[in-house]
Amino acid sequence: METLIFYIFSAILIASALAVITVRNPVHAVLFLVLTFFTCAAIWLMMEAEFLAITLVLVYVGAVMVLFLFVVMMLDINISVLREGFVKNAYVGIPVALIVVFELVAVVGSDRFGLDQVPAPLAHAADYSNTKELGRVLYTEYVYAFELAAVVLVVAIIAAIALTMRRRPDSKYQDPSAQVRVRRNDRLRIVKMAAEKKNKASE
């Protein structure tokens, strides 16, 4: 039964992953990617990695992919340009890809990575909590790597801000404090002028 479910999810996973790179409409591609993540989460659930499965759905599907969808919708991608040369390159690309797949299967196929070589780990008891176990090692055994991950994120923020935030001289923005501080004399100039004589020509 479990094997059957696994194969069903795997089939959906592979099919939707293929669809991501083959469908014409980029929005559809993003939606297929969402499906890929969902099925992937399901497979992780079967591996008793409940916390990671839920995080995948919450973070990737819930946040990252929604953002991604926005970006795709806002960009005006000309898909036909991207597809140019696909057929031309396919003559070389597909055989190369097939050879790579063949080689990978030959090396890490089931005769080397099969169940008789690497036995499946025993299922945990019903009261086993994946989340608890993760929490137990994250701040103890892996605290160094965990803190480093935080530093990597800090660097990402610094890089993003340093590369995108700039004051362009031609962009107009408000300076509220300058607006408040303004005096009448800054804006208004009262000019004394001699009275003009009535123009006789216009009469």
Added chain:
Amino acid sequence: MAIVNFEMPNFLPALPEMFVLGMACFILILDLFIKQQDRVITYLLSIATLVGAAFLTISLSDGERHLTFSGSFVSDPMGDVLKLFIYLVTAVVFLYSRDYLKKRDLFKGEYFVLGLFGVLGMMVMVSAHSMLTLYMGLELLSLSLYALVAFQRDSLKATEAAMKYFILGAIASGMLLYGMSMLYGASGSLNIAEIGAYAALNTDNTVLMFGLVFVIVGLGFKLGAVPFHMWVPDVYQGAPSSVTLYIATAPKIAAFAMVMRLLVEGVGDLHNEWQSLLVVLAVLSIAIGNVVAIAQTNIKRMLAYSAISHVGFILIGLLAGTDNGYSSAMFYVVVYSLMSMGGFGMIILLSRSGFEADKLDDFKGLNERSPWMAAMMMILMFSMAGVPPTVGFYAKLSVLQAAVDVEMVWLAVYAVVFSVIGAFYYLRIIRLMYFDKPMDTNKIEAGIDMRIALSVNSLGMLVLGLFPAALMQWCIAVI
């Protein structure tokens, strides 16, 4: 519960890392409150951070090997020496870049903060004792470097270079991670010592071998060895010269440490397998690096190809697989980073605002403009070519000796033949400097601090070449 068994890790060995991280964050925030004309404070603080880290590293170094953070962090004499050179090189890089950045309106706090985070990444790589830590350090370094390459936002070339670097770097990281996952799958551990213990017992494990191949591909990318070198010339050329200077020097030391930790400490017992892979990389790197460099008219590109060929030499030292080989590779990598620091420093010296001295023609007649600087450049070029009595000669000699010791005479002969071919393009620069008329007669603008540092840098190559024993002894002692 297992929680009871958890022991508080010893934080002391990681004190330099923590210091650099703390200072980088402090400088980041302080920089917000500094006016542009006082920006030099950021620069001085960054240098002070590196000096402080050097003091901490020296005072904590007791010649022992300490493992902490559940075996994911190691502090040993080799790591300490490599870290000291990383601080030194980065500090000089900051010094060389100061004027260059000011003239290009790039003198910003982020430059130094990203540089310091890059140093932190390198330190983590040097002290990594688990594949996870190694990878985190690598990503920390790479991310800082990608951002630094793109730092000159209005330059199309720099943006293109950053894009190429980012994409190829991501592919390389993917390869490395895939290989690491295979090593993990085979050995069941991320810890480098445990992988080593497993590899010692299972030298014919196919999965381990499969992972090893991918790891070497990833390392080849990061080192810039042929056939994974495509990014090197484009990134070196496109990045602002001060960033090229940074990329070309300190990260090479960190990459060397990464190879030592993964291949030698990790799967050292599979030496027979990875030796043949490294031979291929070394043979191709030396040939392609030296031959293609001849055709370059841009000196940054030329030095990039020269970097590729130097990586070939470093690989020869590593693939020998003896302690002698490792220490001569370490000697080579340290010397190379000092040499290329001088070489790229020269480009910065000759650049002015709005003008990059990155063509070979810009070096024409340098002797007439500044005989002293021309002499300094000559020493650097001789050193890169491996002409005695400069240190470049000694570095090449010790690496080749290590290859001969393991009966790879053909490889040594091959390397010598190609370094003779390579000498052509180094000597061409000397010819341009001394025998051609200058095309550019403007005065050299660089400040006195840069001139002194660059002169010390170049003369150091000569002094180290005359007295290489001290550095060599150091490298032998810590391996």
